[in-house]
Amino acid sequence: MHKRDHNWEDDFHHEGDGYTMVVRKPGAHRILIPAGYNFVDVYLGRSMTNYKIAGVETLSPNTPPSTYVFLPANGEREIHAVRSGWSVQMIFGTDDLTQMLQSIFEMRDTKPSAWTAHAIHHAEDASMVGIAQAIAGVWRKRLALPDRDQLDAAARLLVMRLAYNLTVVAHVNLRAKNQNASRFQAVLDHIAQNLPDRMSLDELASIANLSPYHFARVFRDTMGHSPHQYIKLQRVAVAKQMLKRSDEPIAAIAYDCGFSSQSHMTDVFKKTLGVTPGILRKNRE
Known part of the structure; x- marks a missing residue:
C-alpha cells in the first residue's frame, strides 16, 4: 500500500x-x-x-x-x-x-x-x-x-x-462580470445608437465613469473583445442584416454602419466573415 x-x-x-x-x-x-x-x-x-x-x-x-x-x-x-x-x-x-x-x-x-x-x-x-x-x-x-x-x-x-x-x-x-456588464449597458447602448460615428476610447470610458486604461481592460474581460473590436463586430452584424433585408446600395450601407468606404467594409467582411458584401447579398434567400 x-x-x-x-x-x-x-x-x-x-x-x-x-x-x-x-x-x-x-x-x-x-x-x-x-x-x-x-x-x-x-x-x-x-x-x-x-x-x-x-x-x-x-x-x-x-x-x-x-x-x-x-x-x-x-x-x-x-x-x-x-x-x-x-x-x-x-x-x-x-x-x-x-x-x-x-x-x-x-x-x-x-x-x-x-x-x-x-x-x-x-x-x-x-x-x-x-x-x-x-x-x-x-x-x-x-x-x-x-x-x-x-x-x-x-x-x-x-x-x-x-x-x-x-x-x-x-x-x-x-458576479464581477455581471456587475461590469450592467455598468457597460449604457456604453453598449451608446455604441448601438451611434454606429455611423467615430467613437473614441476616452468617450466610451467617460460613459462608464472609468479611466480609459481601466475601461479597456475591464471591457475586454467582460465582453471578450476590445472596445474597437466590439464596435467593428457590431458594424459587421448590422451591415450583414441590411445587405440581406434591403436593396440599399452597398456603399450607402457601408457609410450608414460606420465604415469609411465600401472598400473598407469589403476588407473587414473578408477578414471577419470570409466573404465580401457583394457575395453575401447575392446569396441571400
Whole structure:
C-alpha cells in the first residue's frame, strides 16, 4: 500500500483508488502527470518554487506558506520543481472533481476547466495545508502510517476543499462580470445608437465613469473583445442584416454602419466573415 518513490528515496508514495499521493521532502523534483489527470501541490511552509512545464517557467518563486497550486487536467505534463520546504502532492482523475462539483455544490453539467480562470490556480488555504500536514507529519516523524481508509478520506477532503475554492473563485468572477456588464449597458447602448460615428476610447470610458486604461481592460474581460473590436463586430452584424433585408446600395450601407468606404467594409467582411458584401447579398434567400 505504501512505498517510497523510486526517484526520491525519502518520499512517501501512496496509490489509492483513482489517485496517487506523494509526500515530498525539500529538494529538486521531477513530476510526471498523466494525460487527463488533475494535479494539486500543497506547500508546508515557505517554498522557493519554480515550475517548468515543457521547458516554460509558469510560477514565480518565493511562495508563501499555506499555499497550494492546482493544475486542471490536460495532456501529459512533466514538471520540474525546486523547493526549500516539504509538500504533499496528489494526482487524481477528472471525474472525481467533476462529481464533487456537481454533487456537493449542485453545479450540473460542469467541467473543472470551466471553473478555473488560468492553467494554474494558485492560492492560500489553511484547511488544505492542515490536511496535508496531518499526512506528512506522521511520515516525517516516522510514526505509524495512516491506513488506506484514512488516506482515502484525506484525499477526498483535499478534493472537496479544492472544489469549494474553485466554486468561490467562479462565483466571484461571475458576479464581477455581471456587475461590469450592467455598468457597460449604457456604453453598449451608446455604441448601438451611434454606429455611423467615430467613437473614441476616452468617450466610451467617460460613459462608464472609468479611466480609459481601466475601461479597456475591464471591457475586454467582460465582453471578450476590445472596445474597437466590439464596435467593428457590431458594424459587421448590422451591415450583414441590411445587405440581406434591403436593396440599399452597398456603399450607402457601408457609410450608414460606420465604415469609411465600401472598400473598407469589403476588407473587414473578408477578414471577419470570409466573404465580401457583394457575395453575401447575392446569396441571400
